[in-house]
Amino acid sequence: MYLGDIGVVLAVLLIAVLIFQGRRKNALPYPPGPKALPIIGNLTDMAAKSLWHPATRWAKQFGMFCVLSHVFGQGIVFVNTSQAATELLDKKGSIYSDKPNMVMARELVGLDGLMVFTGYGDQFRRQRRLMQRAVGPQVVSKYHPMLEVETKAFLRRLLTSPENYTEHLIGYAGGKTLMIVYGHQVKSSHDPLLALADEGTDIIKGLASGIGIWPVDVVPALKSLPNWFPGAGFKRNAVYWKRRMQDFVDVPFQSVLTAVNNGTALPSFCSLLLDGDTSNTEEHYDIKWLSSSMYSASIDTTLTMASLFILAMVLNPRVLKKAQAEIDTVVGTKRLPLFSDRASLPYIDAIMSETFRWGCPVPLSIPHRLMEDDVYEGKFIPKGSLIFANIWAMVRDETLYPNPEEFLPERFLADDDELLKKRKNPRNFVFGFGRRRCPGANLVEQSIWILIASMIAALDISKAQDEKGAYIEPEIIFDDNIFRLPKPFKLSVKVRSKQAEQLLEQA
Numbered sequence: 001m002y003l004g005d006i007g008v009v010l011a012v013l014l015i016a017v018l019i020f021q022g023r024r025k026n027a028l029p030y031p032p033g034p035k036a037l038p039i040i041g042n043l044t045d046m047a048a049k050s051l052w053h054p055a056t057r058w059a060k061q062f063g064m065f066c067v068l069s070h071v072f073g074q075g076i077v078f079v080n081t082s083q084a085a086t087e088l089l090d091k092k093g094s095i096y097s098d099k100p101n102m103v104m105a106r107e108l109v110g111l112d113g114l115m116v117f118t119g120y121g122d123q124f125r126r127q128r129r130l131m132q133r134a135v136g137p138q139v140v141s142k143y144h145p146m147l148e149v150e151t152k153a154f155l156r157r158l159l160t161s162p163e164n165y166t167e168h169l170i171g172y173a174g175g176k177t178l179m180i181v182y183g184h185q186v187k188s189s190h191d192p193l194l195a196l197a198d199e200g201t202d203i204i205k206g207l208a209s210g211i212g213i214w215p216v217d218v219v220p221a222l223k224s225l226p227n228w229f230p231g232a233g234f235k236r237n238a239v240y241w242k243r244r245m246q247d248f249v250d251v252p253f254q255s256v257l258t259a260v261n262n263g264t265a266l267p268s269f270c271s272l273l274l275d276g277d278t279s280n281t282e283e284h285y286d287i288k289w290l291s292s293s294m295y296s297a298s299i300d301t302t303l304t305m306a307s308l309f310i311l312a313m314v315l316n317p318r319v320l321k322k323a324q325a326e327i328d329t330v331v332g333t334k335r336l337p338l339f340s341d342r343a344s345l346p347y348i349d350a351i352m353s354e355t356f357r358w359g360c361p362v363p364l365s366i367p368h369r370l371m372e373d374d375v376y377e378g379k380f381i382p383k384g385s386l387i388f389a390n391i392w393a394m395v396r397d398e399t400l401y402p403n404p405e406e407f408l409p410e411r412f413l414a415d416d417d418e419l420l421k422k423r424k425n426p427r428n429f430v431f432g433f434g435r436r437r438c439p440g441a442n443l444v445e446q447s448i449w450i451l452i453a454s455m456i457a458a459l460d461i462s463k464a465q466d467e468k469g470a471y472i473e474p475e476i477i478f479d480d481n482i483f484r485l486p487k488p489f490k491l492s493v494k495v496r497s498k499q500a501e502q503l504l505e506q507a
């Protein structure tokens with residue numbers, strides 16, 4: 001970049017910072033936060049891996065309700081308590097449900113239709129209605145048979161090479177999601193739709209890494225740089241990503257559309273929504289993008305949640321033994337658990353709740369954009385701020401969850417009054433807040449339950465052993481910025497019994 005251009009960019013950034021710092025309603029103070037450097041603000045603080053840890057430290061240092069920092073003038077607010085999240089994100093949902101105008105993702109890569117990037121408005125409302133129709137609480141049970149089949153197939157593959165459990169989980173998450181969303185059955189790991197979908201989710205993850213803000217989001221004028229210009233590599237990437245994302249969105253949708261028209265479509269999210277009307281173009285646009293939104297939102301969350309569950313079992317053999325005893329008593333050993341057993345398996349439910357809490361798959365949720373200036377507890381929160389719900393701090397709240405670092409499913413079986421039981425439910429937090437709360441939560445409730453229950457019933461999961469039989473401590477590393485995904489660790493997975501093996505072999 002030429003010196004003159006750098007000067008222009010810096011000047012624009014400076015103006016953004018001055019505007020940010022200059023706007024203050026009734027001279028009310030901003031929420032306190034870590035010291036910001038001139039112009040770049042808290043850029044280096046925000047670049048931290050596992051940002052939820054520094055955010056939680058700042059919360060303790062500066063006050064729990066929220067902490068503000070900024071990057072190039074872009075205000076960033078961490079909401080650290082469930083009370084503040086309820087007051088702001090739930091009760092004031094009409095101003096706290098927008099998304100930042102991500103020039104890179106929405107304009108340059110063309111992902112305007114992806115739900116997670118959609119601004120708060122008509123399109124967003126249409127998407128939520130469609131989601132409700134396809135994965136709302138009244139309808140998710142229709143996915144039960146398919147989930148039972150896919151889960152069993154995953155367990156079989158896992159036993160062939162447990163050390164590759166991450167690859168098996170990715171295959172399972174991808175296959176299950178392609179089946180649910182498009183009715184497409186993955187027959188091998190070389191499936192072309194699976195490959196396309198994997199690439200699409202990788203591109204979205206790349207776009208959203210860090211805090212998901214690109215320089216061009218802060219200084220939209222940068223989008224006018226010619227593609228060949230030094231420093232305009234982001235534009236060249238955007239051209240390529242846009243083309244690939246178009247395929248990711250169009251190819252599977254077109255094949256469902258053809259199948260629906262031919263009367264050969266398998267039941268799926270997409271075919272269900274297309275049912276009866278294959279000509280409405282606005283609805284096509286919504287369904288097409290919503291299907292991709294579901295796909296991309298499902299893969300990493302499923303992988304993360306399942307990996308956290310496996311890690312919990314490796315680290316807590318006592319819990320696994322107790323859960324297996326519950327299943328053996330209630331279900332017996334002649335079949336695998338079914339959804340209809342759920343009400344009789346409270347300890348399995350408690351394990352699932354504790355995995356949500358202890359594991360905390362999306363610790364800082366996904367940021368919302370504040371649409372108007374706001375005041376909370378006497379502090380000024382400027383319009384345009386990005387709002388991060390610090391779910392991590394909430395599920396580590398010692399007043400609600402004593403010894404929060406310990407994996408203790410029993411905390412959900414205590415003799416608490418109904419009100420406390422409700423307050424302790426981690427589903428209040430882990431799916432985000434307000435009008436943007438995860439629309440896949442009902443489906444997750446089904447898919448993760450059957451996965452957890454089947455694994456407990458059929459498998460012994462434990463620490464790996466070395467050649468002398470000594471247990472190897474798993475090396476636990478979290479290095480993702482959005483998901484709390486443990487990097488693959490050493491473990492042992494064995495089928496529990498000959499009978500369990502036969503059950504898994506039955507189609």
Ligand code: HEM
Nearest residue numbers: 115116294297298301305362365366431432433436438440
């Ligand atoms: C363990 C599993 C999952 C967890 C913990 C989880 C959590 C979350 C969280 C924290 C958000 C952000 C909410 C907010 O902005 O306040 C979110 C958004 C979203 N989730 Fe999930 N999710 C999971 C699985 C799924 C699945 C399986 C699907 C699809 C079927 C899905 C679809 C979505 C979509 C489309 C959004 C964007 C919603 C919007 O921006 O309006 N999620 N999820």
